[in-house]
Amino acid sequence: MKLDTSGLETTMPVIGFGSNSEMLDGFSSVPSFDLPRTTDFDGFQKKAVEMVKPAKGTTTLAFIFKEGVMVAADSRASMGGYISSQSVKKIIEINPYMLGTMAGGAADCQFWHRNLGIKCRLHELANKRRISVSGASKLLANMLYSYRGMGLSVGTMIAGWDETGPGLYYVDNEGGRLKGDRFSVGSGSPYAYGVLDSGYKFDMSVEEASELARRSIYHATFRDGASGGVASVYHVGPQGWKKLSGDDVGELHYHYYPVTPVTAEHVMEEAAE
Amino acid sequence: MQIFEYNGSAVVAMVGKNCFAIASDRRLGVQLQTIATDFQRISKIHDRVFIGLSGLATDVQTLYQRLVFRHKLYQLREERDMKPETFASLVSAILYEKRFGPYLCQPVIAGLGDDDKPFICTMDSIGAKELAKDFVVSGTASESLYGACEAMYKPDMEAEELFETISQALLSSVDRDCLSGWGGHVYIVTPTEIKERILKGRMD
Numbered sequence: 001m002k003l004d005t006s007g008l009e010t011t012m013p014v015i016g017f018g019s020n021s022e023m024l025d026g027f028s029s030v031p032s033f034d035l036p037r038t039t040d041f042d043g044f045q046k047k048a049v050e051m052v053k054p055a056k057g058t059t060t061l062a063f064i065f066k067e068g069v070m071v072a073a074d075s076r077a078s079m080g081g082y083i084s085s086q087s088v089k090k091i092i093e094i095n096p097y098m099l100g101t102m103a104g105g106a107a108d109c110q111f112w113h114r115n116l117g118i119k120c121r122l123h124e125l126a127n128k129r130r131i132s133v134s135g136a137s138k139l140l141a142n143m144l145y146s147y148r149g150m151g152l153s154v155g156t157m158i159a160g161w162d163e164t165g166p167g168l169y170y171v172d173n174e175g176g177r178l179k180g181d182r183f184s185v186g187s188g189s190p191y192a193y194g195v196l197d198s199g200y201k202f203d204m205s206v207e208e209a210s211e212l213a214r215r216s217i218y219h220a221t222f223r224d225g226a227s228g229g230v231a232s233v234y235h236v237g238p239q240g241w242k243k244l245s246g247d248d249v250g251e252l253h254y255h256y257y258p259v260t261p262v263t264a265e266h267v268m269e270e271a272a273e
Numbered sequence: 274m275q276i277f278e279y280n281g282s283a284v285v286a287m288v289g290k291n292c293f294a295i296a297s298d299r300r301l302g303v304q305l306q307t308i309a310t311d312f313q314r315i316s317k318i319h320d321r322v323f324i325g326l327s328g329l330a331t332d333v334q335t336l337y338q339r340l341v342f343r344h345k346l347y348q349l350r351e352e353r354d355m356k357p358e359t360f361a362s363l364v365s366a367i368l369y370e371k372r373f374g375p376y377l378c379q380p381v382i383a384g385l386g387d388d389d390k391p392f393i394c395t396m397d398s399i400g401a402k403e404l405a406k407d408f409v410v411s412g413t414a415s416e417s418l419y420g421a422c423e424a425m426y427k428p429d430m431e432a433e434e435l436f437e438t439i440s441q442a443l444l445s446s447v448d449r450d451c452l453s454g455w456g457g458h459v460y461i462v463t464p465t466e467i468k469e470r471i472l473k474g475r476m477d
Contacts, residue, residue, distance in 0.1 A: 057305070057451070076451075076477070081278055081413050083449045187305055221477040225281070225305040225451035228477030250475035259473060 003035065045151055057226025059188030059217055060090055060101040061196060062157045062168055064181045065204050068237040069159040069166045071099050072213035074188065074221050074249070075229035077106060086229035095120055097240040098136060098160035103185040104153035104173065112154060116140050133160040133167030137177055145175030155185045161236050188220030188227035195219045206235055210244045218256065221249045276377055277398075279304060281452025282327035283414040284314055285422065285443055286383040286393045288407055289435035292463040293391040295323050295383045296443045298414075299456040299471075301330055310455040310476070318344050319354040320467065321385040323460060324364070327412035328378030328398065336376050340364060357384025357392040361402060368400035375399050379411040389464045414453045417446035436461050436470070444474050 038044045060073040073090035076083060090102040092113040100116070102109035119139050123131040131139075137158040144154060154173040161167070170178045170185065182200065184192040195216040204212070210233045217231040232246045281302045286295040301312035315325040316337050324340065326333040343363060347355055355363070361382050368376060375398045383393045395409035396402055403409065407426050410418035421442040430438060440459055447454035457472030 074477075078451050081281075081450060081452050083451055086448075223307050225302060225307065228451075228475070249477045253476040254473070 045149075056104045056153065056155055056186055057224075058090060058103045058186035059184065059192050059220035059224060059227040060103050060157065060186055061182075061184035061189070061192050061213065061216055062101065062159045063183070063196065063200065063209075063213070064166045064168050065200075065202055065209050067204075067206050067209070068161060068235060069099075069168055070209045070213045071101060071157070071159050071234045071236065071241075072217050073101055073232055074217055074227040075232065076221075076227055078226045083228070088229070089232075091232055091234055093241065094136070094158075094160075097130070097162075097236070098133065098158065099234055099236060099241050101157045101159075101185065103155035108152050108154045108173070109156060112140065112143065112152075113156070115143070116158075130162065132162040132164065133158060133169060134162075134179075136160070137167075137169035137171050141171045141175060141177035144171065144173050148173075148175050157183050157185060159236050161238055161240070166236065184216070184220075186220075186227065188217075188224035191220040191223045192216040206244075210235065214245065214247060214252070215256075218249050218252045222253065277328050277379075278413050278452055280328070280330040281413050281450075282314060282330075282333075283410075283412040283418060283443065283447050283450065283453040284325035284327045284379075284381045285408060285410045285418050285439060285446075286325065286381050286395075287422065287426065287430075287435060287439045287442075288391045288393055288405075288428075290429040290431055291385075291389045291391065292432045292435060292461065293383045293385065293393060294432075294435045294439040294459060294461050295325050295381065296439050296457055296459040296472075297325050297327070298412075298443070298447050298453040298474075299458055300453055302452060305451065307455065313458070315458060315460060316341075317467075318360060319348075321462070322355065322357050322360050323383050323462065324360075325381040325383070325411075326378045327381070328376075332376040332378045336367075336378055336380070339367060343367070357382060357386050360384065361392075361394050361396075365396060365400035365402050368396065368398065372399055381409050381411050383462070385462065385464060412453060414446045414450035417449045418442065421446045432461050432463050432468070436468075440470075440472055444472060448475055 057078045062071040075088050077085040077088045092100045094100050094117045100113045120131045120136050152173040156171050158169045170183045199212045213233045214231050221227045230246050230248050233244045235242050235244050283298040297314035299310055301309040317323055381395045386392045393409050394402055394404045395411055408422040425438050425442050443457050455476050456474045459470045461468045
């Protein structure tokens with residue numbers, strides 16, 4: 001592995017200007033980071049991977065339909081069995097017409113999505129037109145591929161609307177990138193897929209699609225211990241994204257399955273001595 | 274994940290004025306997946322002694338059946354019900370018998386003793402008794418439960434206030450635990466009646 005020492009000159013990650021390598025142009029070179037100074041570099045990397053690994057406890061989903069892309073996620077962050085937060089924003093706004101979902105390490109997802117947002121804006125300024133969803137997801141996938149094996153934990157979906165219409169890509173920390181119509185990522189994804197796949201039709205209205213997305217997240221939070229909190233639903237249309245709803249799943253349960261009061265028999269017992 | 278966290282559980286017992294309360298969550302899971310939301314963790318041994326078992330679900334059920342058997346034998350021989358202190362010693366002995374291949378559960382025992390004095394105790398999986406005057410907890414949410422009970426508990430509460438306190442402590446603690454919750458089950462026992470209530474909780 002070639003150590004990039006240009007990072008030693010400034011404290012900010014280098015994004016290409018001033019880089020000495022002729023093979024890289026200004027917009028596709030990788031930010032360089034300080035490497036840890038330990039005696040056991042591989043062991044340290046392994047421990048870092050193990051620390052982040054259990055963290056894909058979440059449910060996120062996205063699907064393309066007639067009116068655009070519907071994106072939904074829960075809001076729970078868990079550390080093993082402990083719930084560290086019930087109010088995490090897992091749908092990240094990359095720019096006004098593109099959304100990314102977060103599954104895996106929170107820090108990793110937040111940083112790389114913001115980094116992607118920067119690259120997309122630079123592309124816009126350099127080319128005088130918006131970047132396509134395909135291009136944006138490719139940028140992210142290439143960045144993650146170069147950090148393969150170093151313990152990043154990112155399972156994200158890039159959803160947006162560009163000149164070719166709605167676009168949805170799945171990108172993960174292994175460097176995989178898949179184009180598709182329906183994805184769900186996280187420990188609650190099998191439960192969400194069950195509801196999503198059985199209720200999906202391409203010709204849905206925005207209301208029907210948002211109800212399907214909300215229901216899928218709700219069912220995943222019911223069955224999966226690592227998902228819960230608030231089910232957020234976003235819609236990406238030709239004008240950009242719009243947040244449709246954010247419902248607490250504790251209340252959603254009693255909305256879908258109201259409790260009918262049942263008179264139970266009162267057990268009155270004389271204490272026997 | 275650890276074996277004690279395989280099924281997920283939360284049990285708490287509190288002492289009031291001539292009464293006690295014992296409460297548990299209702300989830301049965303297999304690691305992160307929820308299988309059932311109506312699992313019975315608290316069982317009645319007789320009208321004045323209850324036992325709540327947290328930990329591995331299969332051992333919860335087997336240990337409960339064993340204890341009911343031993344109590345029935347006791348009833349036949351002595352022609353009376355066991356005192357809660359005696360019952361706690363019985364549970365401790367049964368658990369220690371399996372010292373090198375233990376039942377993977379942590380019992381919480383609550384009962385009304387002589388003169389209607391409430392008695393609570395908890396044990397680890399090999400029978401170490403821990404008596405308490407105020408509250409005992411066990412399960413995957415035990416750390417949150419300790420915090421909640423410590424904050425909300427007052428001595429000498431009446432039955433209704435005790436019910437409110439133990440319910441709030443249980444629900445707020447399991448809301449911080451991925452592996453327990455999905456409702457609550459509370460028993461309030463006074464010398465004259467046993468009230469069983471199901472709590473409406475967050476189902477996530």
